[in-house]
Amino acid sequence: MTSLSNLADSNLSGSDLPDSELTKSNPHPTDHAPSHGDFRLFGLATFLVADGMTFAGFFAAYLTFRAVNPLPEGSSYELELLLPTINTLILIVSSLTFHQAGKACRANQLAKARTWLMVTGGLGVAFLASQMVEYFSLPFGLTDNLFASTFYALTGFHGLHVTLGVICIAIVTLQTRSNGRITATDHFGLEAAELYWHFVDGIWVVLYGILYLL
Amino acid sequence: MTLANPSELAQSHPGNLQPEGWLRYFSFSLDHKVIGIQYLVCGFIFYLIGGALAGVIRTELASPMADFVSRETYNEVLTLHGTVMIFLWIVPVVNGGFGNYLIPFYVGARDMAFPRLNAVAFWLIPPAGILLISSYFLAGAAAQSGWTAYPPLSLTTPAAGQVVWILSVLLLGGSSIFGGINFIATILKLRRPGLGLMQMPMYCWAMLGTSILVVLSTPVLAGTLIMLSFDIIAHTGFFNPALGGNVVVYQHLFWFYSHPAVYIMVLPAFGLVSEILPIHARKPLFGYVTMVYSIMAIVVLGLIVWAHHMFTSGTPPWMRLFFTIATSFIAVPTGIKFFNWLATLWGGKIALNSAMLFACAFIVNFVFGGITGVALAQVPFDIHVHDTYFVVGHFHYIVYGGTVFVVFASLYHWYPKFTGRLLNEDLGRLHFLLTFIGFNLCFAPQHWLGLNGMPRRVAEYDPSFTTLNQVSSVGALLMAISTIPLLINVVLTAFKGDIAGDNPWNALTPEWLTSSPPPVENWLGEAPLVTEPYGYGHTPDKEPSNPSVNQVA
Ligand code: HEM
Ligand SMILES: [Cu+2]
Numbered sequence: 001m002t003s004l005s006n007l008a009d010s011n012l013s014g015s016d017l018p019d020s021e022l023t024k025s026n027p028h029p030t031d032h033a034p035s036h037g038d039f040r041l042f043g044l045a046t047f048l049v050a051d052g053m054t055f056a057g058f059f060a061a062y063l064t065f066r067a068v069n070p071l072p073e074g075s076s077y078e079l080e081l082l083l084p085t086i087n088t089l090i091l092i093v094s095s096l097t098f099h100q101a102g103k104a105c106r107a108n109q110l111a112k113a114r115t116w117l118m119v120t121g122g123l124g125v126a127f128l129a130s131q132m133v134e135y136f137s138l139p140f141g142l143t144d145n146l147f148a149s150t151f152y153a154l155t156g157f158h159g160l161h162v163t164l165g166v167i168c169i170a171i172v173t174l175q176t177r178s179n180g181r182i183t184a185t186d187h188f189g190l191e192a193a194e195l196y197w198h199f200v201d202g203i204w205v206v207l208y209g210i211l212y213l214l
Numbered sequence: 215m216t217l218a219n220p221s222e223l224a225q226s227h228p229g230n231l232q233p234e235g236w237l238r239y240f241s242f243s244l245d246h247k248v249i250g251i252q253y254l255v256c257g258f259i260f261y262l263i264g265g266a267l268a269g270v271i272r273t274e275l276a277s278p279m280a281d282f283v284s285r286e287t288y289n290e291v292l293t294l295h296g297t298v299m300i301f302l303w304i305v306p307v308v309n310g311g312f313g314n315y316l317i318p319f320y321v322g323a324r325d326m327a328f329p330r331l332n333a334v335a336f337w338l339i340p341p342a343g344i345l346l347i348s349s350y351f352l353a354g355a356a357a358q359s360g361w362t363a364y365p366p367l368s369l370t371t372p373a374a375g376q377v378v379w380i381l382s383v384l385l386l387g388g389s390s391i392f393g394g395i396n397f398i399a400t401i402l403k404l405r406r407p408g409l410g411l412m413q414m415p416m417y418c419w420a421m422l423g424t425s426i427l428v429v430l431s432t433p434v435l436a437g438t439l440i441m442l443s444f445d446i447i448a449h450t451g452f453f454n455p456a457l458g459g460n461v462v463v464y465q466h467l468f469w470f471y472s473h474p475a476v477y478i479m480v481l482p483a484f485g486l487v488s489e490i491l492p493i494h495a496r497k498p499l500f501g502y503v504t505m506v507y508s509i510m511a512i513v514v515l516g517l518i519v520w521a522h523h524m525f526t527s528g529t530p531p532w533m534r535l536f537f538t539i540a541t542s543f544i545a546v547p548t549g550i551k552f553f554n555w556l557a558t559l560w561g562g563k564i565a566l567n568s569a570m571l572f573a574c575a576f577i578v579n580f581v582f583g584g585i586t587g588v589a590l591a592q593v594p595f596d597i598h599v600h601d602t603y604f605v606v607g608h609f610h611y612i613v614y615g616g617t618v619f620v621v622f623a624s625l626y627h628w629y630p631k632f633t634g635r636l637l638n639e640d641l642g643r644l645h646f647l648l649t650f651i652g653f654n655l656c657f658a659p660q661h662w663l664g665l666n667g668m669p670r671r672v673a674e675y676d677p678s679f680t681t682l683n684q685v686s687s688v689g690a691l692l693m694a695i696s697t698i699p700l701l702i703n704v705v706l707t708a709f710k711g712d713i714a715g716d717n718p719w720n721a722l723t724p725e726w727l728t729s730s731p732p733p734v735e736n737w738l739g740e741a742p743l744v745t746e747p748y749g750y751g752h753t754p755d756k757e758p759s760n761p762s763v764n765q766v767a
Contacts, residue, residue: 039403043328046395050433057434057467061441061452064463072458142450146458149450153441 044192048199051161055203058157059210062150075145079212083134087127088208091201094123098169098194108184110176117173117190120197124166131159151211158207161200168193242337244329245734249336250315251632256336257307260298260343265694267295272656272690275683280673288673289358290350290375296361297379300479301386302343304617308482309428310336310393312624313421315632316489317397319725319732320415322406322741327399335392342385349378360671362468365442365453365461373446380439380446387432387439390478394428397421408743412506415723415747416499419506420485423513427474427481430517435471438464462527469520477516479613480580481509483620484551487573490620490627491555493721494570495562498748501554508547515544525596534593541591548584552577562751568642572623575650579615583608586661601671604664610657622649622700629707630714634730637711641703645696652692659685723747 066077101116140148172193175182182190238248239255270291274282283291314332318325326332350356357379359368368376401414401422442464444450451457453464492499499505521529521537529537555577564570586608590596599605622645629637659682664670668679675683717726724744728737 039327039399042403043331043395043399046398046429047391050391050395050429052433053430054433054437057437057470058441061438061463061467064466065452065460069458069460142448143457146451146460149444149452153444153450153452157437 040188041191041195044195048196052199052203055154055157055206058150058154059206062154062210065146065150069146071145071147075140075147077147079151080134080137081212083130083137084208084212087130087134088204090123090127090130091204094120094127095198095201097123098197102187102190102194105176105182105187105190106184110182110184113190114173114176117169117176121166121169121173124162124169128159128162128166131155131162154207154211158200158203161203165193165197165200168196242333244325244333246314246318246326246329246332247732247736249332250311250313252336253306253311253314253339256339256343257303257311260302261307262697263347264295264298264303265697267291267298268690269694271295272687274673275675276687278675278677278680278683283673285673286355286358289360289371289671290356292671293357293360293379294347294350297346297357297383298343299613300361300475301383302339302346304479304613304621305386305390305475306339307621308479308486308617309390309397309421309424310339312417312486312628313393313397313482315628316417316725317400317421318404319736320418320723320747321401321404322409322724322743323400323404324735324741326396327404328396331392332396335389335396338385338389338392342382342389345378345385346382349375349382352378362472363439363442364468365445365459365464366455368442369445369454377443377446380443384436384439387436390428391432394425394432397425398429401425406741406743409745412503413745413747416488416502416505417482417485419509420481420488423509424478424481426513427478427516431471431474431478434467435475438467438471462524465524465527466521469523470517473520473523474516476609476612477512479617481512483576483617484509486624487555487576487620489723490569490573490623491558492748492750493627493719493723494565494567494573495559496565496750497558497562498750499554500557500560501550502748504550505554508550511547512544515540515547519544519591522591522596525593526600538591538593542588545584545588552581552584567626568637568639568646569623569626571643571646572619572626572649575646576616576619576623579611579619579653583611583615586611599664601669602664603660603668603670606670607657607660607664610660614657615653619649619653622646625704627719628725629704630718631725631730631732633708633711634714635707635711636714636718637703637707641699645699645703648692648696648699652689652694652696654689656686656689656693659683659689722749 071077097116097120101113101120104110104113104116135152140151142149142152172182172190174180175189238245239252241248243249243252270283271288274280274288276282280288314326346356354374355372356375357363357368358371359376363376363379401418405411405414441450441452445452445454445459449457451459453459453461455461488499488505519537519541521533522541525534525537559574566574586604590599590605590608626637626642629635663679663682663686666679668675714730716728716730718730719726722744724737724742724747725732727742727744
């Protein structure tokens, strides 16, 4: 295994540093050197493109169903707007608060960053709670009709993303504690979570427009 | 750039040489070369399984009645065959296998961008494959609805097998996406300083294009299959007409992935063949820039032609028109590549070894499959032959005659790199001859069968089709026999083949500018900068003309 970890060290190449220096400056064999933080973000961004295509597939299916498949008597595409609108606001605000957390972290104000992160996580939980309230007040269930199924599939898939995001925020929050893994100069985890969170919020805005407003 | 004497360096860094022993091939290794070999061997095992299933199909079809296996079993075998060949053999081997082995070399890196993700991507495959095949024994009945899993068929055949099938394809799709992300990051971000995009070997471009398709289209398949599994398990009605659902939406979403998927299977092969031809013809790859643009044009067009699989699914006229035109357009970039390969060979000093035989046969087979493809894109013709054996002939000419032939060419070409030993040429030529004759005998008659109306995916057929079906089955038998010299060759050579030396083909691309097999870090010294990967023929055949590699020769 020694040679394998050696190997993992050296795959930081692509940088112009000679490998020997990279090895010295990088204690975690499989972690990337700080100068390559954006490199992993690039990978995450590519993944989010893929993830976005999954949503695109769902949206395309929904719009086609809606255009060509009539619903049975007595059901309709109309939805109560109050709660989802509040939810949209919650997510938009949470994107802003996450942005504040990132800014604070880069300015080396970790305590402040932690507070903003907790606010963001709290908003995420609030979103999930209010989504649950909405689910239980809806007049239809998963298998009632095509619209109901697509509605739950889309919002449920998005809800899963929010849940995952909240978990990531919790982890990142813990990591900002003193002598944690996140510092002003090394904060890949925070940046990754932030990128992901903005993505999930962006998807929601599209979803809100297509599912509720259209 | 200078390369230190390898043996000196080996002594000063003993730990840097490859860990010996075959056990690492069964480990969660992070070395891209080990992972590449893992993909290749694992894929080849699934090729043998898929081939055995094909043997069952052709044996059944040697006579008009369903007398060898029952119709249900036939459908299971057919479904497993398609799924295994596509998702467990071709896609993993031409992408994960050769991609992992070669791409880091080509960009001058010591590994892929994300080695851990890479290992995870590989290790998703064996469980998915075992799951899929075991469904035949465990779930009572394997999926029976073909590799396309069209509803409502997939909703009415036994549910357990279909659900296992979905789960397995989801795992394989995940593996494919992880691999795609890794290739994009490696090619765009990990290039050695000084290596420009337009200086990369063509396989890098092919893998970049392929990976873009993977990342954009595979997730749509995943979402679609999740909806399908809801229909099966939770009785939602997305694709169930009885519950107000819409089967055509499934077809659109499925083909939005699966047409790009045919390019995910063939673009890497285009790349590999573009590496092999120049080396054995001792000429630069003709038309590098047009090759690059054609790949990108195929990527873009490949995303907007999917409904040519649905001309008989009640598609409205405007849609037929659009998709016919868009599909026909793909023939332009594809034709450019075809003529570039011919021009690469033209006037070359061609060494007709096994690698080259397979590579040249690829060109022949592929152009035939491409022509039937363009024919199929024309609505009036397609309505006549859709869902007949003509389509089966078409795609086997491309998937087998194209991609699998290139896989074999690549095996003969890179085996000395993997092992340090040259595969036996006599056995190689025998393998080629059997494969080429068997392949054409097997699949050419299927065009006649289709034109005369024999439907695909049936265990029984009209007795008037018997003769051609028997010819086809004989061809399949030859193809089965052809794997024997291949297997003997690969196994025997590993132990006592001729020593290849580091660079048996006098090649210029970076994977040859190191020992065979290469050390863990790929090169003992600094990664070589190869800005002219196809600089053959400037000073005919003796010294490589590329100044950056002079010390190596
Ligand atoms: C010039 C390029 C090509 C054109 C114009 C073309 C066109 C077509 C058309 C129109 C069909 C639908 C036939 C039908 O079902 O009625 C088809 C089927 C198919 N093609 Fe191609 N094709 C091309 C290249 C390829 C390539 C490169 C591959 C694979 C590597 C491929 C694999 C397939 C497969 C697997 C099917 C059958 C799918 C199924 O129904 O199970 N084709 N092709
Ligand atoms: Cu197609």
